[in-house]
Amino acid sequence: MNIQSIVENITINIDGQDVEVPKGINIIEAVKMVGKGKEVPHYCYHPKLSVAGNCRMCMVEMGMPMRDRATGEAILDENGVQKIGWMPKPTIGCATNASPGMHIRTNSEMVKESRNGVTEFLLINHPLDCPICDQAGECRLQEFSAEHGRGYSRFIEKKNVKPKRTTLGPRVTLDDERCILCSRCIRFSKEVAGDDVLGFVDRGTYSTLTCFPGKDLSHNYSLNTVDICPVGALTSTDFRFKMRVWFLKRTDSICTESSVGANTEIWSREGKIYRITPRRNDAVNDTWMTDSGRALYKAIESDDRLVQYTIEGVHKSPEEVANAAVELLQLGDVALVGSAHSSLEEQFFYKTIAERCGAKVSLVSHYGEGDGLLLSEDRSPNLRGALVTGLIDQLPEAKLDALAHDINSGAVKTVLAVNEDLTQLGIDSETLAKVKVIYVGTHANKTSQVAHLVIPSLM
Structure with a gap:
């Protein structure tokens, strides 16, 4: 074309x-x-x-x-x-x-009657699950039955009984009685995810959705089938029965799992996140995202989340820790280890600190296996931002060998580490013991355990 x-x-x-x-x-x-x-x-x-x-x-x-x-x-x-x-x-x-x-x-009248008839047939065997269905409030069948249906049922026969609460995979639960056989999930798994595992069995009103023998819906994009299901047939096992969608606040965001930057929506209530779903952006992620990216919010309430400001492991006020950090940075001989997980604003802030302290800036890159779709090999979501803000001027290495050498030689006496566990990047605990470490991060690790100052940060 x-x-x-x-x-x-x-x-x-x-x-x-x-x-x-x-x-x-x-x-x-x-x-x-x-x-x-x-x-x-x-x-x-x-x-x-x-x-x-x-x-x-x-x-x-x-x-x-x-x-x-x-x-x-x-x-x-x-x-x-x-x-x-x-x-x-x-x-x-x-x-x-x-x-x-x-x-x-x-x-037109012909169109109205056609939609009316289609809606009536779809509702013949559909269960009256709306009060307990997770899709209630965002269900297309619910909306269209009100807009285009008769408003009453002429069906007096017994409804078909199909399997309920079927586990299709580790993250998706199926209620076959609610399925309207639209085949969206089948087409998605085959055409987008590249894992042809779903299909219809039996015929007519007895048709049911199922996985092929010996297979399950376990690929890393399985929850997209829940997003595109127009009814409540496919539900997220994690989100199931947790919260009504009309109580949730939607906030636009970006997935931080990799450098792809899939556009997302965060669904929360009273400061608690209940789910993350993809937000359409045809230039980045279309309307999809990874299952692993959806689960990132669980780290917010994990047991190892840093919540206290400390000096030598003792809880202190934010003001006391901030003053102690300023005193250490003013002594000079400072090295700053930035993070490609930081926002642009944070990276610009750390660049300013480095310039005022004369600190040498290091930053590491994180790589993993990509899938060729929405999970890239570069697991540093804002590495480009570090280059744009001037925090670094070239692509970083995977280890901090140069910093380890400077510490051992005595050229560095204070290290400001941002969201990086230095012990996993070529600096052992013995080397860290030679310097004062200011750790700014979201979760505890071996570096935060030996740090002189710990400053919790937002995710």
Whole structure:
């Protein structure tokens, strides 16, 4: 596809309004461009997955300007306006691409009746679990049944019974009775995660979602299936039954697991984090994130979290520790070990300290195995920030051998360490004992245990 075809716009008519949309866009995405909250309801369609077209909820009426088959001339009505030839049956918006001159009706009586019927069939065997369902409050079936359903049930037969509380993997629990067979999770695992482990078994109303024999949903992107599930069929085992979503506050953030910087949302209440979910950014992470990145918040309340300011292991006030740190830094012969986990503001602050103290700055890089998707080999989330702020002027080494040499030679007498365990970076406890260590960090480690001053920091 060339650049010209990407940016080429066409004009279509949506509910009587002419709209310019990119050529090749499907009707669901085209309707979104009208704005004003206008949307074609859908379940199985997802903008980052292939089109399945199996939920039939996105039905719309479609028509094209009529032309004479023999001459190709436009056929006009009595008012001189070109007639529109409407399709006799509604079409699905997810699999129909917009074409020049196309007319779309998203709210006609035919469309309303179609959505009404689809909703009724989806609810026939759906359990009345809303009061206990984790998806309540963000459930598309709940919303669309209110907007497009009958408001009452004509079904008097016995509902089908399917497996409940099925463990698909270490982090995902399935309630098959709630599943509407949209296949989003199947397509995600196959197309995005590259681990084809999910599928449907049996037929008709007895169809159920399950893992293939001998496999489970254990890849590092499994919780994305929970995010994209439009109902409460797939739930996070960790978040299950912990908190209603309408009580939670959403805060935009960035994942600090690696240098990818996946955009995230933090869900919290009264200062406690309950879950982390991905935030859409097509240039970085689309709408996905790793399972391991979601679990990072648990470190906030871990047992080894630093919460007290100390001098030689004795609890002191923040003012006392700050004054003691200033006195040590003013003595000179200071080395600063920065952190690529620090924010830009923190790195600029430490750069200022280093300049005023004449300190030599060191910083280490952390690497691990990448997955080629959203977990990079570079596990230093803000190494680029350290270069931009001028905290360092070149890419760092993986060890602090030069600093160890300076300590042993007596050139360094005070070390300000930020969120790094020096004992894991080439400096043993015997070497650390030769200097005064000021440790600024979030969690206890061997360096904080031998530090002269300990200053807890925010995560």
